[in-house]
Amino acid sequence: QVHLVESGGGLVQVGGSLRLSCAASGFTFTTYMVAWFRQAPGKEREFVAGSSRTGGITYAADVVKGRFTISRDNAKITVYLQINSLKPEDTAVYSCAAVRPESFVGYRTTRYDYWGRGTQVTVSS
Numbered sequence: 857q858v859h860l861v862e863s864g865g866g867l868v869q870v871g872g873s874l875r876l877s878c879a880a881s882g883f884t885f886t887t888y889m890v891a892w893f894r895q896a897p898g899k900e901r902e903f904v905a906g907s908s909r910t911g912g913i914t915y916a917a918d919v920v921k922g923r924f925t926i927s928r929d930n931a932k933i934t935v936y937l938q939i940n941s942l943k944p945e946d947t948a949v950y951s952c953a954a955v956r957p958e959s960f961v962g963y964r965t966t967r968y969d970y971w972g973r974g975t976q977v978t979v980s981s
Contacts, residue, residue: 858882858970860952865975868942872979876937878952878972888970889955890935891963892926894948895974904950905937906963915963920946942979949974 864876876892891906905916905926914926920939928935935952953968961967 860954860970860972862950862952862972862975865950865977867978867980870942870944870979870981872942873938873940874942874977876939876950876975876977878935878937880933880935880954883954883970885933885954886930887956889957889960889963890926890928891953891955891968892924892935892937892950893953893966894946894950894977896945896948899948901951901966902948903964907935909957917964939977942977944979944981947977947979949976951975 859881860878862878892904893901894904895901903917905924907914907926907928911928916924923941925938951974952972954970955968959969
């Protein structure tokens with residue numbers, strides 16, 4: 857059974873940092889591209905960052921570039937999102953997703969094979 861389980865969210869003040877984790881199981885993690893998305897109340901799901909299968913190539917949305925960093929540890933079957941310099945507009949549920957190469961049509965789409973349930977990040981001003 858496939859699982860993607862996020863953790864590390866919480867309440868943080870403006871300018872603070874968090875490290876989100878996403879633990880995978882039930883599929884061959886190393887062969888999948890992974891990404892983080894977020895969804896704020898009343899808004900559509902938004903791409904945040906993506907990583908190639910090895911982690912050697914990463915992408916970040918312009919709105920978070922320079923503040924958010926995606927990484928993965930294939931030995932630990934985990935993908936991370938380091939988020940720094942948090943702003944109130946970063947408040948959202950953050951979810952990880954995984955897609956196999958044959959299904960891949962781009963990191964910024966929502967066409968992923970597996971999704972986690974998300975972890976809440978709330979930034980207080």
